[in-house]
Amino acid sequence: MDKTVASAAAAVADIPDGATLMIGGFGLCGNPENLLAALHRLGRRDLTIISNNAGTDAEGIGVMLAAGQIKKMISSYVGENSIFEARARSGELDTELLPQGTLAERIRAGGAGIPAFFTPAGVGTVVAEGKETREFDGRTYLMERWLKADFALIKGFRGDRWGNLTYRKTARNFNPVMAAAARVTIAEVEELLPPGGLDPEAIITPAVYVHRIVLGGGYRKPIERRTVRKG
Amino acid sequence: MTEQEKRIRIARRIALELRDGHFVNLGIGLPTLVANFVPAGMEVVLQSEIGMLGVGPYPLEGEEDADLINAGKETVSELPGTSYFSSAESFAMIRGGHIEMSVIGGMEVAENGDLANWIIPGKMIKGMGGAMDLVATARQLYIAMEHTTRDGKPKILHRCRLPLTGVGVVDFIVTEMGFFRVTPQGIVMEEIAREVTPEQVQAATEAKLIVAPQLRPMPGT
Numbered sequence: 001m002d003k004t005v006a007s008a009a010a011a012v013a014d015i016p017d018g019a020t021l022m023i024g025g026f027g028l029c030g031n032p033e034n035l036l037a038a039l040h041r042l043g044r045r046d047l048t049i050i051s052n053n054a055g056t057d058a059e060g061i062g063v064m065l066a067a068g069q070i071k072k073m074i075s076s077y078v079g080e081n082s083i084f085e086a087r088a089r090s091g092e093l094d095t096e097l098l099p100q101g102t103l104a105e106r107i108r109a110g111g112a113g114i115p116a117f118f119t120p121a122g123v124g125t126v127v128a129e130g131k132e133t134r135e136f137d138g139r140t141y142l143m144e145r146w147l148k149a150d151f152a153l154i155k156g157f158r159g160d161r162w163g164n165l166t167y168r169k170t171a172r173n174f175n176p177v178m179a180a181a182a183r184v185t186i187a188e189v190e191e192l193l194p195p196g197g198l199d200p201e202a203i204i205t206p207a208v209y210v211h212r213i214v215l216g217g218g219y220r221k222p223i224e225r226r227t228v229r230k231g
Numbered sequence: 232m233t234e235q236e237k238r239i240r241i242a243r244r245i246a247l248e249l250r251d252g253h254f255v256n257l258g259i260g261l262p263t264l265v266a267n268f269v270p271a272g273m274e275v276v277l278q279s280e281i282g283m284l285g286v287g288p289y290p291l292e293g294e295e296d297a298d299l300i301n302a303g304k305e306t307v308s309e310l311p312g313t314s315y316f317s318s319a320e321s322f323a324m325i326r327g328g329h330i331e332m333s334v335i336g337g338m339e340v341a342e343n344g345d346l347a348n349w350i351i352p353g354k355m356i357k358g359m360g361g362a363m364d365l366v367a368t369a370r371q372l373y374i375a376m377e378h379t380t381r382d383g384k385p386k387i388l389h390r391c392r393l394p395l396t397g398v399g400v401v402d403f404i405v406t407e408m409g410f411f412r413v414t415p416q417g418i419v420m421e422e423i424a425r426e427v428t429p430e431q432v433q434a435a436t437e438a439k440l441i442v443a444p445q446l447r448p449m450p451g452t
Contacts, residue, residue: 026281026318027304029297052318079357080304088356095356100280101322101364108319119326120367124345124398127363169315170281171298177319204317221297224304229289 002161004192005212008038011186015151017044018071022107022147022178023051024154027080027224028060030171032155032188034216039153040064048072050107050149052100052174054084059222065093074147076100080224099127102144104177109146111180111209116145152182155216156205159189160196163210164203172204179209188216234377237407240424241375243268243451244405245334248373249275254284256325256365258335259303261375265334276312278330280361282321285313302361322361326368333369335362337376337404339391342438344401344413346374347393359396366397378406378435385437387411387418408432409449417441422449 005011012035015021021039025031040063047070054073055062057080064070066083072094078084087093098106099121109117118141122128132143154175156165165187167175179185187205192215232240238261246268249255256278257263266288269275277286280302287308290296295306316324324330339347346366349359366372379385387404404411409432410422419441423432429442 026302027300029281029300029304075358077358077360079355085356097356097358099359099363100318100361101326104318104322105326119364121326121364123367125363125395127359167315169296169298169309170279170283170300172315172317173282174318176317223295223297223300223306225300225306226295227289227305227307228292228295231291 003163003211003213004161005214008034008188008214008216009041011035011212011214012038012042012153015039015042015044018046019044019150020048021050022149022152022182023049023061024152024173024175024178025051025053025060026170026173027053028055028222030155030167030173030175031060032153032216033219034188034214035153035186036060036063040067040069043069045069046071048074050074050147052076052103054078054081056080056224057083068092072096074098074103076103102127104174106144106147107174107177107181110148111177114146116143118143147181149178149182150184152178152185154179154185154187156187156189158191158193158198159187159210159213160193160198161213162195162207163187163213164198164207165189165205165210166198166202167204176205179205184211185209186212186214188214190216190219232407237377238264240407240451241377241405244410244449245373245375246270247450248332249273251275253331254278254329256280256330256333256369258333258362258365260336262334262336263303265375278321278324279307280318280321280325280365282316282318283313285310287313322364325361325364328368328370330369332371332373333365334373334375335365337374337386339386339388339393340374340401340404341388341391342413342417344399345391346396346401347391349396350394352394362396366400369400372400372402374401374404376404376406378408385435388437408435411440419443420446422447424449424452426452
């Protein structure tokens, strides 16, 4: 078994116009930079993107937004992107904003075969509009449905040809949950190791969830807010 | 008082609520300042929604790591004992009631404990991020905010006018004017800053305040 694909371009080549994609990362942290760039170059359009954020004007998912490749975004926070703002206001971009924990759990549910669940987040707010509520033990909860995607583009730290993945620090974020929730999960990693190269106890995403794996390179890893202390 | 003096007073007062061994989530902005006033010798573990327990201080210059940020997308550092986990697990521990205390900013708080802090209609679209999950499920929810808007309008109201973040979720409000507890009877002023009278606080508040029988001076004022 070898899920290795030679290039990011080859790994995303069969993503069609109109596809629904999950894209890992929290802001620009933990983004699959190589896969995103390849998808942008491929020029696919009318994409539905499920991702916590929308990148910035010049980075990450923001590049595809600026190029008009995205039809709909399902996110929790999009505050650093003026292109998102402009396109959402003009109606060119359909948007669904969700509480972050609800977004994460809807994706987790999609990967775990749970069609719906109840959460207290968003009860009595605009998020609850049109959704079923139910009372459990005297408290009101909102029913939320699972989320699934045609493809997930995720970023691991190390991986092997089976598709096992580890992550690095807070670059983990949405990547492991998205890995399980797509029909085809494409992972890029900074280091590709031979089988046995990863400590089995340290593997966060087991190989079963990953369908293609690419060795990434040229990572830019932009920092959105560089904060330091004096020594 | 300058804006910064108000913010520091509020953060210092909330830090007095911390207890050794507490797991705490601090929201973006003013709440983040609370971390600067954790009493010496006390171990408080900060949780960040991005998927980290044991958030350390900002890194030294040159030690910034793009793979190590907080939910405000600021570079942070690790501590001995730090752990990392996915976004789903991060919110499972929030929703599951495992975080003792959450501190978050507020635009409006109503006397029934409703909170609005995520959107101003007509202004830039940002999104709620983790705020709705945090406020709905915090064991103790503290609102850290200035008592009035920049143009002096009350933020503690009979009913919120902005779109809500959560319904009946607020436990405590800390402003530069005092420390307030939200109760089924209404908002009780338990502490008051030394330079103001209860009448002055009420004048800056739309909701009818209940003055605690044992009204205390607010520490740090």
